[in-house]
Amino acid sequence: MAATPQNPAAATPRRKVSRHRGEGQWAAGHHTPLNGNEQFKKDDDGLNVRTRIETIYSKRGFDSIDPNDLRGRMRWWGLYTQRKPGIDGGKTAILEPEELDDKYFMLRVRIDGGRLTTQQLRVIGEISQEFARGSADITDRQNIQLHWIRIEDVPEIWNRLEAVGLSTTEACGDTPRVIIGSPVAGIAEDEIIDGTRAIDEIHERYIGSKEFSNLPRKFKTAISGSPLLDVVHEINDIAFVGVEHPEHGPGFDLWVGGGLSTNPKLGVRLGAWVPLEEVPEVWAGVVGIFRDWGYRRLRTRARLKFLVADWGPEKFRQVLEDDYLGRKLVDGPAPAEPSGRWRDHVGVHRQKDGRYYVGFAPRVGRVDGATLTKIAEAAEAHGSGRVRTTVEQKMIILDVEEAQVEPLVEALDALDLTAKPSSFRRGTMACTGIEYCKLAIVETKARGAALIDELERRIPDFDEPLTINLNGCPNACARIQVADIGLKGQLVLNDRGEQVEGYQVHLGGALGLEAGFGRKVRGLKVTSEELPDYVERVLKRFQAEREEGERFAAWASRASEEALS
Numbered sequence: 382m383a384a385t386p387q388n389p390a391a392a393t394p395r396r397k398v399s400r401h402r403g404e405g406q407w408a409a410g411h412h413t414p415l416n417g418n419e420q421f422k423k424d425d426d427g428l429n430v431r432t433r434i435e436t437i438y439s440k441r442g443f444d445s446i447d448p449n450d451l452r453g454r455m456r457w458w459g460l461y462t463q464r465k466p467g468i469d470g471g472k473t474a475i476l477e478p479e480e481l482d483d484k485y486f487m488l489r490v491r492i493d494g495g496r497l498t499t500q501q502l503r504v505i506g507e508i509s510q511e512f513a514r515g516s517a518d519i520t521d522r523q524n525i526q527l528h529w530i531r532i533e534d535v536p537e538i539w540n541r542l543e544a545v546g547l548s549t550t551e552a553c554g555d556t557p558r559v560i561i562g563s564p565v566a567g568i569a570e571d572e573i574i575d576g577t578r579a580i581d582e583i584h585e586r587y588i589g590s591k592e593f594s595n596l597p598r599k600f601k602t603a604i605s606g607s608p609l610l611d612v613v614h615e616i617n618d619i620a621f622v623g624v625e626h627p628e629h630g631p632g633f634d635l636w637v638g639g640g641l642s643t644n645p646k647l648g649v650r651l652g653a654w655v656p657l658e659e660v661p662e663v664w665a666g667v668v669g670i671f672r673d674w675g676y677r678r679l680r681t682r683a684r685l686k687f688l689v690a691d692w693g694p695e696k697f698r699q700v701l702e703d704d705y706l707g708r709k710l711v712d713g714p715a716p717a718e719p720s721g722r723w724r725d726h727v728g729v730h731r732q733k734d735g736r737y738y739v740g741f742a743p744r745v746g747r748v749d750g751a752t753l754t755k756i757a758e759a760a761e762a763h764g765s766g767r768v769r770t771t772v773e774q775k776m777i778i779l780d781v782e783e784a785q786v787e788p789l790v791e792a793l794d795a796l797d798l799t800a801k802p803s804s805f806r807r808g809t810m811a812c813t814g815i816e817y818c819k820l821a822i823v824e825t826k827a828r829g830a831a832l833i834d835e836l837e838r839r840i841p842d843f844d845e846p847l848t849i850n851l852n853g854c855p856n857a858c859a860r861i862q863v864a865d866i867g868l869k870g871q872l873v874l875n876d877r878g879e880q881v882e883g884y885q886v887h888l889g890g891a892l893g894l895e896a897g898f899g900r901k902v903r904g905l906k907v908t909s910e911e912l913p914d915y916v917e918r919v920l921k922r923f924q925a926e927r928e929e930g931e932r933f934a935a936w937a938s939r940a941s942e943e944a945l946s
Contacts, residue, residue, distance in 0.1 A: 405597075405677030415678040418555070421449040422595045427457030427554050434458065435536045443484040443532050452478055457556060457594065459489040459549030460535070463528055463817040470815055470822035470882060471872055473854070481819040486530040488513070489552035490542065493588075494562030494580045494604075495523035495770040499757040501545045502768055506757065508538055509750025517753055518826075519746040521810055521859065522601070523561050523770040524552065525753075528817050550589045555596045557588060557668060561612050563605035564769035564777050568732045571720065573623035574606035574631040579660035586661060593668050597675035598683040600668060601640070604660065606631070608720040610893050613772055615639050615647045616863065618685045619667045621660055622716045632656045634716050637667060637697060638689025641857035645898055646686040651698045654713020666705035670697070719893040722846045725773040727807055728800055729786055737786050738779045741793045742802040745811040745829040745851075746774030755796055763789040774810050804847050805836040810860070814853040814870070821853030823870035823882040828909055835913035840920060847933055849916070851884070862898040863890040865933045866916060873906045883908040888919075888945055889937030899934075902942050919945060 403411045405419065414420040430450050438446050446455075451462065465483040468476065490505055497505075505525055509517045512534045513527035520526055530538070542548060551557060560580050567575045583602070587593055593600075603612040606623030614620030614636055621633035633655045639648030655663050667685075676682045689697055702709050727740035743752075760768055760778045763785040769777040776798075781789055790800045799806070809832065812818070814825030829851045836843070850864035861867030867890055873883030885906050890899030907915045920933075922944045927936050937945065 403678070404682070406674050407677075408673040411677070416680060418453065418680060419677050421453045422555065424449070425454065426591055426594055427454040427556070428551075428589065428591060428594050430454040431458055434532070438532050439534075439536050446532065448479075451482070454554075455486075456553035457551055459491065459552030460530070461487045461489075461553060462819070463487050464815065464819045464821070470870070471880065473815075473820065473822050478819070484531075485528065486532065486535075487813075487817060488527045488530045488535070488538065489520075489549060490525045490527070491548055491550060491552040491559050492523050492525060492770055493560045493584050494566060494577060495564040495772075496562075496577075497768045497770070498545070499760050499766050499768060501547055502760075503754050503757040504541055504545050504547070506750040506753030508541055509753065512538055513750065515749045515751060517748050517750050518813065519743060519748060519770050519774045519776065521746070521772050521774055522559055523564070523772060524559055525770070526813070551594070553599075555598050557583075557593055557596070557600045557602060560584065560602045560604060561617070561772055562603070563607040563609075563611050564771045565607065565611075565726055565730075565732075565738060565779075566605070568734070568738060568779060569607060570731055570733045571608050572606050572733070573608055573625060574633070574657060576604040576606050576621060576623070576633070576657065576660070579621070579657055579664075580604055582661045583664055587665060587668075593665075593672060596668070596672050597677045598680065600671060600685065602664065604633070606633070608717065609724045609726075610716060610719045611724045611726065611772070613860070613863075613892055615892050615896050616641055616645075616860065617648060618671070619664060620648060621655060621664075624654065624714050624716050626654050626711070626713050629654065629656065629711065629713075632713065633660060634713055635663065635710070637694075638686045640684050640686040641860060641862055642684075643855050643857070644681075644686075645857065645862045646690060647896055648686075649689060649694045650715060651694050651701075651710070652712055653698060653710035655710065662706065663701075663710070666701050669705050670700060674700075723807070724893065725771055725775050725807065726777055727775055727802060729790070732780070736779075737781045737783060738777050739781055739786065739789055739793070739800050740771070740775055740777040741798045741800040742775050742806050743798055744806065744833060745809055745826055747811075747826050747830065752796060752798070756798070759789060759792040759796070763792070773808075803833070803837050803841075804843055804845060805833045805849070808847045808865075809833050809849045809851070810864075811851040812853050812859040814851075818853055820856060821870065822872060823853050823884070823909065825851045825853045825859070825870065828912070832913055832916065836916060836920075839913070839917050843920060843924070845933060847920075861887050861890075863892050863896070864899065865889065865891070865937070866919070867899050868912070871906070873908055875908050875910070881908050881910070884912065886915075886945075889934040891932075891934040895934070900938065902945050905942075905946055
């Protein structure tokens with residue numbers, strides 16, 4: 382029986398009801414900051430910190446940095462403090478930020494569309510060697526990250542980057558992050574449409590502008606006209622995917638609301654076709670919705686994917702059209718399935734101008750400054766002035782004449798940057814891991830490189846497309862949920878009852894063909910030491926049980942838990 386005033390005996394103690402403050406949406410009138418991040422952004426725009434870095438912090442040193450700048454606004458210029466050496470993964474969630482902070486920074490160089498000249502690549506390599514102890518990682522968003530950066534050196538690094546047309550502007554922070562694009566835009570023989578002009582216009586008009594410098598959280602963009610669907614469009618906040626409209630010709634299919642981390646969601650189609658010249662305007666409309674209607678109360682719900690999930694694609698499109706564009710969008714077709722088995726452009730491929738591009742595979746994105754300069758030198762020696770980074774932590778050299786292809790491949794082999802990698806080297810990615818990241822629990826880069834070597838030795842005949850993604854924590858920077866074998870770092874118990882580094886296993890995730898998240902087998906966790914044995918065992922079962930033409934993800938979705946254990 383319900384508690385009522387007429388039935389006091391049935392009444393239960395009432396909980397104090399606090400006034401609902403909404404989700405912190407500006408468009409709903411909620412402008413009062415509801416957490417510390419929103420407060421420091423209201424106090425001062427993140428873009429303004431550059432002046433303090435140049436005039437105060439770089440001259441007075443690390444200890445002079447205001448905490449809200451150190452752990453907040455400096456991200457707007459691509460700077461994160463890195464993890465202090467020697468802190469094990471068991472302390473990651475226990476220690477205060479100032480206990481985890483080292484007095485050095487990770488610096489993220491923003492590379493929109495993955496496009497670099499050899500001159501730019503050489504400058505990054507020189508900066509790495511002079512200021513970053515030789516460190517350099519190619520990320521799965523086409524950026525290059527350096528470590529061991531001192532605050533005293535940041536203004537000089539900026540000067541050198543900007544002298545060759547590069548920057549770190551909004552490479553991190555609650556901003557529009559790097560715009561990922563097809564690394565073979567404008568040169569691929571099979572391209573539907575070249576999105577380069579849209580990427581350039583968005584960058585010129587909006588990156589570094591205070592119009593979008595205070596978003597609820599980060600905002601990720603992908604633009605590609607490749608039929609390979611080569612920019613993981615399903616897991617970006619906004620994606621423009623090349624399609625051929627039956628009446629209007631080549632353009633882009635519009636997707637919104639993708640993202641991974643601890644609450645993964647695949648992006649959804651709005652059913653709208655966008656011509657190339659309208660991409661920047663539509664992009665700004667979607668970012669405007671996120672800025673105005675995005676949830677700012679809880680950081681864990683502050684990504685666009687939560688708003689899209691609550692509104693649904695129909696309402697989202699209506700708000701975009703009615704309130705931000707002032708016109709209707711054209712209905713359009715969905716993209717076709719990917720046209721190739723791999724989407725990373727590794728290997729030798731013919732360009733539409735008759736020349737060739739050569740894609741090659743560093744180990745899990747880990748290179749160094751000296752290697753970057755040697756890549757630039759090898760490209761130039763064989764006739765190229767352009768290179769690209771990919772969303773699989775790989776690189777591409779463009780514009781190679783046919784007679785120079787084999788000499789270039791040989792030069793890359795000499796640098797241990799093979800253009801003919803095994804499936805394991807080609808398909809394995811790893812996030813930064815505990816070496817530098819303050820959120821990480823386990824090692825990833827060295828573990829991934831060692832795993833490649835072991836699998837090449839143990840299963841040398843394995844030649845199926847396969848992705849193995851290693852992540853140092855639950856945040857999925859290395860896209861574990863959409864890998865064939867996704868490995869989420871955590872501390873586990875070994876057979877002696879000791880707590881050691883290990884991984885929770887996700888199996889059968891995919892993008893493109895039948896996109897979806899990998900399954901977790903109950904209780905399936907492996908120690909780092911056991912990892913090569915486990916992966917070898919599962920792959921050999923796949924080889925024994927697969928049907929003709931069946932991919933690993935499809936097999937893993939139907940296999941028994943015993944086969945996956």
